[in-house]
Amino acid sequence: MPGHQLFDMLGRVAVVSGAASGMGRAMAIGFAEAGADVMLADVDVAGAVATAAHIRALGRKAVPVNCDVTNILSVRAMFALLDKEFGRVDVLGNVAGPGMGGAPEEIDVSVMTQVLQNLVVGRFAACQEAGRRMLKQGRGSIINIGSIGGWNSLGRHHMPYGTAMGAVIQMTRELSTEWAARGVRVNCILPAQVLNKDLEARMKTMPAMRDVFLGGIPAGRFGKPDDIKGVAIFLGSDASSWVTGAIIPMDGGNLAMNAGGSYPGGPRPMG
Ligand SMILES: NC(=O)c1ccc[n+]([C@@H]2O[C@H](COP(=O)([O-])OP(=O)(O)OC[C@H]3O[C@@H](n4cnc5c(N)ncnc54)[C@H](O)[C@@H]3O)[C@@H](O)[C@H]2O)c1
Secondary structure (H helix, E strand, O other), X not given: OOOOHHHOOOOOEEEEEOOOOHHHHHHHHHHHHOOOEEEEEEOOHHHHHHHXXXXXOOOOOEEEEEOOOOOHHHHHHHHHHHXXXXXXXXXXXXXXXXXXXXXXXXXXXXHHHHHHHHHHHHHHHHHHHHHHHHHHHOOEEEEEEOOHHHOOOOOOOOHHHHHHHHHHHHHHHHHHHHHHHHOEEEEEEEEOOEOOHHHXXXXXXXXXXXXXXXXXXXOOOOEOHHHHHHHHHHHHOHHHOOOOOOEEEEOOOHHHHXXXXXXXXXXXXXX
8 A cells, every 4th residue: 555645755866874784774764665876885884785685676766885984085985986976965963973982070072073973074074075065956854863862961971972873963953944945954963862772781781771761651662773764755755844843752752751760869880
């Protein structure tokens, strides 16, 4: 049965970072399932190639590219390849970006510089490259991945990460305001805990963490990467044509209940 035409992404070109695994992979596949062709950026080239094979089997064009989103030159090179391969970009999914943490009184100041580079400068470089092309086209949708940790304090050695994700939220608002009248929309998704290899490993070494996290998710389960598909297709398609500058929790109800609920008892070095 065909879906609603507002969600149809046939003929659209999307570029998604972190497309080898997790939410980036799910987002890229979701766009392709909705009809889009996709460029798949990741440092895990084998993973991006595997996602590309999955998308080609759906009948869509997929181009994997080795791109380190923390390196501006690498981001620019990816967009140069995109111009060659696709000639346009309708959607940017800004997903990848390694976070860093530590006790604020102990970390080297360089940790702040690095995490801001990884999560804010890297995402901005991609927004700028995509934005320039979208402004010329008069149409485009940028989706930044933030975090509940950029909205509320997590209080568990996430200060550099939370500060950077807070900046991603404000960057989204600034860019959306600058570009809205010229057809380019910029929105931000804030996930709570979505299962990935790193999170599974951390919960294995600290089993109490699982209960603490689940205690902060009224929906009663962790997120899974596929949970991002619906929100991403909504934001990437015409279904959201009057939605820009929105900061959208994808968190099983975590922010509504107050993130304090996921962390009873105040700061301690966990997760
Ligand atoms: N999983 C969560 O609970 C959660 C919650 C909030 C926000 N986030 C954010 O969402 C994003 C994706 O998380 P995920 O759970 O899908 O992670 P994941 O580990 O499943 O996937 C991350 C992908 O990004 C790639 N990657 C890492 N560094 C890269 C770089 N420098 N350049 C290009 N690609 C790179 C990895 O190879 C991997 O394929 C991250 O920015 C993360 O901080 C995650």
